[in-house]
Amino acid sequence: MSDTTVGPVPSDEAAAPPSEPAPPTPVVETEAEGGIEGGTEAEAGPAELPARPGGPRRPGRRLLRAAGVTVAAALVGVVIGVGIVELGYHGSTPKTEAAAAGPAAAPTPTAAPTAPAFGAKSNGNHFGSLRDLLIPVPAGFVLGPDYDNYGNDAELTAEQLTAEIDEGLKDLPADKRAKMREFWTGLHVKGTGVRTFKTSASDLVVSIKLRQFNQDEVQKENEYTAFFGGDSGIFRNGPEIPGHPEAHCYLMPVEPGAPIDYLECSAAEGDxxxxxxxxxxxxxxxxxxxxxxxxxxxxxxxPGASA
Structure with missing residues (x-):
């Protein structure tokens, strides 16, 4: 707000008889007020994921079975696997005398922050789409071949996975089928997310899977995988992952001088x-x-997944 005081202003003297002096000139004061217009905020939305091409299926799972993995673990493993722009800075709209006469504009209320669409809770459980929790296709890569019959960028629900389990167990004796079904139910499976990508030269193909189920069972399966990857002596040691001691990487057994090599990494992150x-x-x-x-x-x- 600006205050302007106008001082004494001389006025014309009116004709008067010589015997009477002219009256004193009055002092006039005026006051002007101006307002500052508020700003608005704009936020950027999440990028959309690319479309999915097709491709061949990845080999090499039979090597784990040859290492002595049980039928139950194999069934479960295969099926689960799958800025702010500020407007009107300091009143960018020119002030006018007419506007100055009115009250100052009320500030524009700031919108409440939007809750994240995906992330991790403090207890380790994750929320949101598994496809969002997977890393986007990295720079230098494109979407790769299909992983089994799941595609190259997909999310399977608990219902879909349960249907596949039931299909895989239908030929087992009734008592064994019931035990496997009970085991599966105890996992509290929520779903599986899969994304594959490859280099433009197709000399490197990567698939990442997120299997979401009970935290205790997640930890057990990761320890089970770490045992076969390291302590069993069947596989070659892979690289360590700095900052993630729960992660284990190992190389599949191949013939000396083989032109193609295979590696698997596993880690437990909450559920x-x-x-x-x-x-x-x-x-x-x-x-x-x-x-x-x-x-x-x-x-x-x-405590939260990052974009």
Whole structure:
């Protein structure tokens, strides 16, 4: 607000008899007020995911079965696997005398922050779409081949996975089928998310899977995978993932001098079992593999997943 005081202003003297002096000139004061218009805020929305091309299925699962994995673990493993712009800065709208006479404009209320669409709670459980929790296709990659019959960018619900389990168990004796069904129910499976990508030269193919189920069972399966990957002596040791001691990477057994190599990484992050399969021309690029798996685990880290 600005105050302007106008001082004494001389006025013309009216004709008067010489015997009477002219009256004193009055002092006039005027006051003007101006307002500051508020600003608005705009926020950017999340980017959309790319479309899905098709491709071949990844080999190599029979190697784990050959290592002594039970029928129950194999069934469960296969099926689960799958800025602010500020307007009117300091009153950008020119003030006028007419506007100055009115009251100052009320500030525009700020909208409440929007809740995230996906993330991790403090207790380790994740919320939102599993496809959102997966890392986007990294720079230098495009969507890759289909993973089994799940496609290359998909999310399967608990109902879909349960239907596949029932189909896989239908030929078992009734008592064994009932035990497997009970085991599956105890996992409290919520779903599976899968995304694959490959380099433009197709010399490296990566698939990442998020399996969401009971936290205790997630931890057990990760420990089980770590045992076969390291302590069993069947597989070759893979790279470590800095900052994520729960992560384990190992290389599949191949013939000496084989042109193609295979690697798998596994980690437990709350209610998510994270598995990354890599297939590529030997020797596999260690730094790139570590960077990809680190990015995925960091995205899922508590207390919230990051975009």
């Amino acid at each position: 998510l079992l994270v598995i990354m399969d890599v297939e590529g021309v030997a020797l596999l690029p260690k730094d790139k593999i570590v960077s990809l798996f680190t990015a995925q685990l960091d995205r899922l880290a508590r």
